[in-house]
Amino acid sequence: MKTKSNYLLLATLIGGILFNLIFWSERLALNLLIYSLFILTITFFNEEVIKTNKLKIYATAHLLAAFLVVINNSDLSLASYYISFVLFVGFSHYQSIRSVWVAFMATALQIIAIPATAFKRLSDLEIGNFKVKPLLRPLKYMILPIIIVFIFIGIYSGANEIFVDHLL
Template sequence: MKTKSNFLLLATAIGGILFSVIFWHERLALNQLIYSLFVLTITFLNGEVAKTNQFKIYALAHLFAAVMVVVNNSDLSLATYYVSFLLFVGFSHYQSIRSVWIAFMAVGLQIIAIPATAFRRLSDLQIGKFKVRPLLRPLKY
């Protein structure tokens, strides 16, 4: 169990670095396709996400939206990309959701809860005998 949370924490850190450093001051097109491929790969490697046919359809739809941003690069394709990304995240992590609006609300709640979850996972992180918890204690207050 500890390796899964460390894997997801490492994937989140690498994804943030990938998006922030490599694509800083770049136009939206190829970078969104690369980031979408990264997110899809990490989601497929995550053992906690069930790989149903519905999940694969949402993944392909999101990948198609990312390709359309590269090909067309219009405002409508960008909006479609972001909507498909939010729906992919909502439906992949909450497989019992049946409504698009509930998926949007689930992603919204997840975005709000990310800082607390990341802080908790970082405080539980242990690399060898080194614990990160004492370094985060001043941030607690």
């Protein structure tokens, strides 16, 4: 099966890596504005996203929240930035949403579904006659135990101070 290149996933990965490399130990202000401009640009150049007036309003509100973070840099402006970002993602992926709470749930669904769809796309990938699926099969059986181990490390280190020194 031949898959088309997904420039959105590539742009998000490159944007996230550049964001971390450039602004690793900096305070959140101008870097959030730059990242918001990057995300909005990628969204508006995507042909799959329908550019409705509602999407433009949420994009403008998100950009305004990013400007407020630059101007104020308070906890309230950061919270409004992240809330507007979650709403923008929810309304951009699912245009028929009418409620803010459904947009939050749609974003949560997107966050959960992205690793699964990325793993599925990687398993369907073929480079010439080479298939990636046999390489990913053992990885599938290692991910869940690693997640469970990290959950138990968090539980034990939070429950007793003795485990903090031994586990971490």
